Amino acid sequence: MTSHRILIITLELLVCVIHPVGSYWEMAIHVNSSSFSSSPLCASHHDSKPLQNLELLLSMLMFLRLYLVHRTILLHSKVLLSASYRSIGSLNNINFTFRFVLKVLMNKHPARTLLVFILFFWLTASWMLTLCERKTQASTGYMDTALWLIAITFLTVGYGDVAPNTSCGKGVCLFTGVMGVACTAMLVAIVTEKLALNKGEKHVHFFMLDIQISKRIRHAAANVLRECWLLHRTSLTKAHRGEHRRHQRCLLEAIRVFRHLRLKQRKLRDYVSEMVDLPKVTWQPAGVECCIDSKCSSSPP
Incomplete structure (x- = not known):
């Protein structure tokens, strides 16, 4: 085994080991009666901010396991399982990586692939925002409000009715805005290709x-x-x-x-x-x- 492969295996083990402890969190009992939204997922009644920050950091780092998604797509792709693809690709010195599979998917099913990515990113970013905002007991700590905030930030609308309160939540919204601009550019390219004459x-x-x-x-x-x-x-x-x-x-x-x-x-x-x-x-x-x-x-x- 090479040193690069050992490093990759070590990083993968570290990513899979990460898991929040959860021993100092309690479910919130008090719910505002004037609000018709769902209650927050959990809230803390302890004042140990270092432990809360550690819990939040470990919860955010758990999203590094999303690398398994691209591995699943690669292993279950028809491109990788097809013998004709592999034989012709070996003759042309083409490596069947996730980038190649993603290009094939964007070429065959561009609208479907982009739609699945947008929905997956929307749910993931909303959950991350909920993790960041849950300890502030603000409206952004609710899942429905987080879904609304991520949606309007992704679409670069920004009504201003809801805003994140923590630095972590602001970072998630900033990353969401950048991804929204990138997906908008990809959507324009797909629509232009569909409207172009053959x-x-x-x-x-x-x-x-x-x-x-x-x-x-x-x-x-x-x-x-x-x-x-x-x-x-x-x-x-x-x-x-x-x-x-x-x-x-x-x-x-x-x-x-x-x-x-x-x-x-x-x-x-x-x-x-x-x-x-x-x-x-x-x-x-x-x-x-x-x-x-x-x-x-x-x-x-």
Whole structure:
């Protein structure tokens, strides 16, 4: 065994050993009759603040056992259990870690994976906030209030009707806000990907755009010819100089519109040709390698 593996096993044993003692906590008997919320989970009638802080610290450190969740996902994943995945991955030097499995899940089921993570984080953060706030006997020590506070903090709304009282609770709310911003960014990326056009839809859309631009180019070319004829007709008569200058301006404007549409059509066709040629460029090295391998195998020794 390597030193790194021994260190990992030691850390795992330390994380699994952590457990609060719970010998100096008593269930709270007094409940405010004017409140319709559920009673706090537990409260302390002792004044031993070091023991209370130790209890709180051990209770928070117990959440380090959540590393077992990613191990469970990894061991029960179809990616890891599939022989075809493992054989192809070994040929391409791919390590089947939790990061790879998470990428596969986000690629196949992005909305479902993000929803499960948000619900799991919401319940976990609410329970952590309840642990931090239970000794203050405030409204945030109740589970329903903690669920509301974590939800509005995660959504970056912040009504201000409820606020944490302890430093631990403020830290949980701060971390919840950061995770809310990150999940919002992931949600925007997922929605953008769902609303984006696929390859066939893009080809149809760009084809119709090209037809529309071609029609506008023909109309612009006709306008250029018309203004040229009108300018030529007014140039024959010297009396209408104002009309001659007006037709000059109209001709220059028609030429500008014609050039702008031609440039727009050229950019659109270049973009479409890049979309078509990109898969060919991507698969070209693989074809060259196969050709080289076939030539090497067919050549005499």
